[in-house]
Amino acid sequence: MTHPTFTFDTLKDILREGAGADPDTLTDTLLDTTFEDLGFESLALLETLSRIERQYDIALDDTALTGTATPRALITLVNEQLSGAAA
Template sequence: MTRPTFTFDDLKEILREGAGADPETLAETPLDATFGDLGFESLALLETLGRIERQYDIVLDDAAFTGASTPRALIALVNEQLNSAVA
């Protein structure tokens, strides 16, 4: 069985749709910049969380999500949850 994977492109699309992020800005987003430094406020991140959970049929722990302060960390968190859901 193939495990689903959450990619940086997936995250950028969700941020574009849910948080109104500019596609050109997202194209140059560094993986290790904090969401705060990238201009994403808590409401935008909550919308992002909801969209990820609905789209991938997973539940992310609020504390873990809050701790994922960079795109790289959030991608890893989602993939960890996706992998544990398949296992």
């Protein structure tokens, strides 16, 4: 059974909608740059996580905010949740 995949492009869209990010400045070369270094505050990340949960009908635990310091880590976490939800 296939499950939806959470991509960097999807994350950029959600960051644009929820945190006012300019998607043109978010390139795949920044996947391992911390959200803090990218200029995202914790409130912007909370809004981002909330949008991901609603859009993909998953529940991210508290470590999603503290344990996913980079876009790559967040994408990995969401995809792990999606594959677990589909199982």
